Amino acid sequence: VRSDVRGQHGIVGNTLIIGTTAGAAHSTDGGATFRVYGPPNITGLNAAATVCESVSFYDGNTTGSRFVMAFNNGIAFPAQGAAVLTINGGTSFTIFNAGSGTTGLTNFNDNVRGVAFYSGDTTGNRFLIGSYGPTTFFASGGVYRTADGGSTFTRFSNISAPVLPTGNGVRAVAYFHGDTTGQTWLVGGDTLGFGAGNGGAARTVNDGGA
DSSP, X not given: OOSOTTTXXXXXXXXEEEEETTEEEEESSTTSSOEEESTTTSTTSXXXXXXXXXXXXXXXXXXXXXXXXXXXXXXXXXXXXXEEEESSTTXXXXXXXXXXXXXXXXXXXXXXXXXXXXXXXXXXXXXXXXXXXXXXXXXXXXXXXXXXXXXXOEEESTTSSSOOTTOSBEEEEEEOTTOXXXXXXXXXXXXXXXXXXXXXXXXXXXXXXX
């Protein structure tokens, strides 16, 4: 098991999803039965991206049909993962990676480690992606934030303004749901591998403005 079903907002009523090294295990009956999501049934997801590192539901939807998953291939290089979004309980998926052509996914690293939905509004359009990349060398990765359901993203990294203090080696992202404006979120990073950055944790209270 890679991700905590409660700590990463992976449970809504009887619907839950668990990130594992063999994909994302999804249940709609409280765990009596599961369906596994991964490269075999997510079109466009690299066949090597079997590790589901993190999961997050949009809790504002009581049916649990809107969730995002972080996939990678278990190694830093070559990175072959993606963030994967569904808004209909797994009937169809949208993939976010370096090749998806999505506006704002600049220097995206496909070693995706963290995802987080903000559930404090009625839209379900606001979420974060944590992309684990090097601060030096190719200078990829960082935090990518969307407020329009993934149509566009804003990147926070070692070269953004302001600079992301952790560097680009992002392992975890999370919203503080006590903030009803969705402006407060946290980032966890490390210093391992490929000059990932300073590591540690960082918090913003103005949606990345500082």
